[in-house]
Amino acid sequence: MSDSAFIAACMEKVLAGGRITFAEAERLLATDDVMTLAECANAITRKFNGDVVDVEALINAKSGRCPEDCSFCAQSTFYETGINKYPLLSTEQLVQNARMARDGGATSFCLVCAYRSPPEKDFEQICDAIVEIKKQVGTEVNVSLGFMTPERARRLKELGVKRYNHNLEAAESYFSKICTTHDFADRVNTAKIVKEAGLELCCGGIIGMGESARQRIELAFSIAGLNPDEVPMNILIGREGTPMEGMGTIDPLDAIKTIAVWRFVMPKTILKIGGGREVHLKDKERMALKAGANGIITGGYLTTGGNEPNKDIAMIREIGLKAK
Numbered sequence: 280m281s282d283s284a285f286i287a288a289c290m291e292k293v294l295a296g297g298r299i300t301f302a303e304a305e306r307l308l309a310t311d312d313v314m315t316l317a318e319c320a321n322a323i324t325r326k327f328n329g330d331v332v333d334v335e336a337l338i339n340a341k342s343g344r345c346p347e348d349c350s351f352c353a354q355s356t357f358y359e360t361g362i363n364k365y366p367l368l369s370t371e372q373l374v375q376n377a378r379m380a381r382d383g384g385a386t387s388f389c390l391v392c393a394y395r396s397p398p399e400k401d402f403e404q405i406c407d408a409i410v411e412i413k414k415q416v417g418t419e420v421n422v423s424l425g426f427m428t429p430e431r432a433r434r435l436k437e438l439g440v441k442r443y444n445h446n447l448e449a450a451e452s453y454f455s456k457i458c459t460t461h462d463f464a465d466r467v468n469t470a471k472i473v474k475e476a477g478l479e480l481c482c483g484g485i486i487g488m489g490e491s492a493r494q495r496i497e498l499a500f501s502i503a504g505l506n507p508d509e510v511p512m513n514i515l516i517g518r519e520g521t522p523m524e525g526m527g528t529i530d531p532l533d534a535i536k537t538i539a540v541w542r543f544v545m546p547k548t549i550l551k552i553g554g555g556r557e558v559h560l561k562d563k564e565r566m567a568l569k570a571g572a573n574g575i576i577t578g579g580y581l582t583t584g585g586n587e588p589n590k591d592i593a594m595i596r597e598i599g600l601k602a603k
């Protein structure tokens with residue numbers, strides 16, 4: 280069977296509610312027929328997700344000094360990366376940032392903190408900030424606070440948090456290459472706690488860290504097994520001072536193919552292109568939103584800048600989609 284016929288057959292299977300196999304996903308990722316792959320991933324996205332692009336703003340609410348050694352991360356205490364480190368921002372600052380994000384067009388606001396897990400005092404302060412953002416700004420609040428206990432996850436749910444982010448980051452077979460202070464199972468455990476508490480799960484990973492094509496598929500299947508509502512795909516920017524400095528020169532078409540195949544594997548999730556898109560996708564950013572992605576993070580990331588929200592929203596409209 281030709282590549283284009285094979286891609287179309289996989290698409291028909293997914294459109295009919297079926298699932299592709301690991302081997303089929305591997306063959307899809309190996310194709311040179313990027314245009315057909317992108318078009319079919321787009322057809323799956325439109326069928327299950329309509330023409331809406333989810334636009335989210337992040338705030339790094341507590342920066343740096345994380346005791347973990349994730350080798351891609353500029354916030355780890357193990358590496359001297361020259362980032363701006365600061366303790367947890369005040370409730371007033373967080374409310375103000377949420378207001379600015381809402382006024383800039385973002386409908387959800389994600390409060391991200393660099394912790395293994397927050398100390399009790401910080402957790403209480405974050406809970407207060409969530410209450411105030413919901414009361415004063417009215418935007419949807421998502422959080423990313425590291426490892427969770429069932430009690431804390433239930434508390435966040437009671438406060439009205441919509442979604443909790445906890446990424447798997449890398450394939451299980453590659454995880455020990457990127458982190459030694461915790462393991463893949465620890466990450467899966469928190470993802471499960473989040474789901475059990477009734478929170479929506481945002482769970483994704485990073486590509487371009489030296490993993491094989493097979494490991495990109497392995498990661499997609501592990502994430503899919505957790506039934507996440509949202510999947511952020513980040514593309515490594517090898518930050519100065521980290522062990523991954525200088526890495527992360529992924530071919531934009533490779534990134535597009537990976538997005539498309541993840542869409543085949545996870546037809547109904549919000550598939551969000553996160554950190555690295557401005558650097559790596561270059562002129563293919565628009566193509567990514569027509570090749571399986573249906574979400575973007577706008578206005579910058581935890582330790583790197585990004586596009587301005589109004590420019591991103593204009594781009595979404597220009598390609599005939601709607602920003603949510």
Ligand code: SF4
Binds near residue numbers: 345353425
């Ligand atoms: S746990 Fe999170 S914040 Fe800490 S080093 Fe790893 S990726 Fe960075």
